[in-house]
Amino acid sequence: MTYPRIIDDGSVWIVIMPPVIWAGHFLAAYWIAAVWCARGMGVLAPAAWAILALTLIALAAIGWIARIATVRYEGLLRHEASIADDRERSRERFLGHVALLLCALNAVAVIFTAAPSLVFGQC
Amino acid sequence: MRSPGTRTWCGPRLLRLAPLPVLCGCEGRHSWLAGAGAEARAIESLFWPFLIGSAIVWTAVMAFAVFAYRSAASDKGERVGRAVILWGGAVVPTIVVAMLLLTGLLTLRALSARSPALTVQVDGEQWWWRVAYRVPGQAEVVTANEIRLPRGETAELLLTSDDVIHSLWAPALGGKMDMVPGRTNRLTLTPLTIGSWGGLCAEYCGAAHAQMRFEVVVTEPEAFRDWLADEAMPAAPEALSEGGGLDAFLDAGCGACHTIRGTEADGPVGPDLTHVGGRGRIGAGLVPLTAANLSRWISHTDDVKPGVRMPAYPDLAPEALDRLVAFLMALK
Numbered sequence: 309m310t311y312p313r314i315i316d317d318g319s320v321w322i323v324i325m326p327p328v329i330w331a332g333h334f335l336a337a338y339w340i341a342a343v344w345c346a347r348g349m350g351v352l353a354p355a356a357w358a359i360l361a362l363t364l365i366a367l368a369a370i371g372w373i374a375r376i377a378t379v380r381y382e383g384l385l386r387h388e389a390s391i392a393d394d395r396e397r398s399r400e401r402f403l404g405h406v407a408l409l410l411c412a413l414n415a416v417a418v419i420f421t422a423a424p425s426l427v428f429g430q431c
Numbered sequence: 432m433r434s435p436g437t438r439t440w441c442g443p444r445l446l447r448l449a450p451l452p453v454l455c456g457c458e459g460r461h462s463w464l465a466g467a468g469a470e471a472r473a474i475e476s477l478f479w480p481f482l483i484g485s486a487i488v489w490t491a492v493m494a495f496a497v498f499a500y501r502s503a504a505s506d507k508g509e510r511v512g513r514a515v516i517l518w519g520g521a522v523v524p525t526i527v528v529a530m531l532l533l534t535g536l537l538t539l540r541a542l543s544a545r546s547p548a549l550t551v552q553v554d555g556e557q558w559w560w561r562v563a564y565r566v567p568g569q570a571e572v573v574t575a576n577e578i579r580l581p582r583g584e585t586a587e588l589l590l591t592s593d594d595v596i597h598s599l600w601a602p603a604l605g606g607k608m609d610m611v612p613g614r615t616n617r618l619t620l621t622p623l624t625i626g627s628w629g630g631l632c633a634e635y636c637g638a639a640h641a642q643m644r645f646e647v648v649v650t651e652p653e654a655f656r657d658w659l660a661d662e663a664m665p666a667a668p669e670a671l672s673e674g675g676g677l678d679a680f681l682d683a684g685c686g687a688c689h690t691i692r693g694t695e696a697d698g699p700v701g702p703d704l705t706h707v708g709g710r711g712r713i714g715a716g717l718v719p720l721t722a723a724n725l726s727r728w729i730s731h732t733d734d735v736k737p738g739v740r741m742p743a744y745p746d747l748a749p750e751a752l753d754r755l756v757a758f759l760m761a762l763k
Contacts, residue, residue, distance in 0.1 A: 386513070416525055420532060427536040430543070 322381065322407045325373050326414040333366040333418050337425065345431035356425040363422040370415050377407035385409070461629040463602035467649070469585075469621035470542050470605030477538055481531070488527075495519070542606070545619050547587030551578060555590070555597030555610040555632065557740060558639035559702060559715040564659060572662040573690070575702030576715045578630070579648045580622050581655035590616045598634035601647045607633045622649040627711065638738030644716025665693025666705050666762055676758020679751045683744060691762070701741060708762040714739070726756045 344355035377383040383404020391402040554561040564572040592610040600607030608618040632643035686696030692705040718724045732743040
């Protein structure tokens with residue numbers, strides 16, 4: 309068995325990782341802004357830069373998952389009937405397909421989460 | 432005389448009345464469509480495009496649903512259907528939601544970017560509003576349940592609460608903002624239309640939540656500054672010297688909770704009454720300020736406002752009550 313399981317073919321973790329990355333990014337962005345503003349720092353810019361850096365890291369991680377889903381799992385964005393076959397390879401391609409869709413969804417969600425910090429200059 | 436045939440019109444006529452409970456909120460002093468403030472107008476300018484856009488999207492989705500339901504299955508239809516789902520169900524909604532988010536955020540930024548000419552501290556209490564004006568070089572002005580603002584000038588409202596969460600909302604002037612214990616939230620209002628606009632608590636805060644109202648009185652800037660200067664003065668001397676009213680006030684123990692500047696009454700619990708006679712309403716916006724209403728308020732407080740924290744004084748002698756009411760009405 310090779311670790312981490314996320315890049316081990318056949319693991320369902322590849323499907324779970326994009327939402328986990330979004331949740332972690334959401335929590336961290338919220339936490340950074342809340343703590344920064346609670347300490348009376350009126351100007352949001354330093355916190356916004358931290359959230360922007362975090363966003364880029366989250367998007368890179370989601371991109372990495374998307375690459376694994378495409379290359380290792382041969383996942384496609386479009387639906388193909390063959391991925392529903394009762395075969396090991398089809399099951400992996402199904403996981404790749406679902407993981408890719410979740411990557412797209414969670415990349416958008418991460419950008420939406422970060423958007424307010426890029427628009428507002430003040431707490 | 433009504434013939435049996437005309438009865439058939441009653442149904443449609445009644446149906447036409449059906450939206451009235453909703454539509455009656457579309458105008459008047461509590462309506463956010465009244466456009467009495469710059470902030471309310473900014474929110475309204477978001478509302479109509481959003482409403483029209485939503486109606487178009489809803490109609491298109493319903494039309495697609497009917498079309499899909501009536502279409503026969505085919506390979507070509509399957510491919511087209513998947514393309515519609517991809518573009519209509521994922522790509523276009525993502526773009527639309529992103530645009531809505533950006534528009535909303537930019538509007539919010541524009542609303543909070545106005546630099547205020549005036550700062551007003553508003554403290555939410557169960558179930559009334561303590562309002563304080565702090566103008567540099569002038570004595571602090573404390574009043575209650577009435578927020579006076581000058582037309583055309585941006586006022587910054589610093590919102591706090593001492594007990595539970597309240598929410599200040601004057602719909603005709605702008606959006607609402609929560610008042611959270613331990614925090615100071617900031618709301619800016621730029622009134623554009625002179626008048627008396629209704630306000631209310633928009634966060635359930637206990638028994639008399641629905642009776643926690645206030646007035647926003649918008650006047651010309653000169654009239655506002657005259658009012659502020661008058662409010663900064665202690666109680667009117669003619670009221671204090673009038674027919675034993677102050678004695679009745681102090682004897683009844685009112686001074687333990689209420690302040691009248693210029694007298695020994697300095698209670699911090701209830702509303703400051705230094706210029707109570709100049710306010711339009713009593714009981715946190717509940718009833719107009721008249722001698723009869725004030726008399727009933729003092730003697731049967733809980734009847735006027737169930738749940739109110741102020742105790743009623745039903746046993747006050749009629750002469751003492753009359754003197755007290757005349758005294759309070761004279762505190763202009």
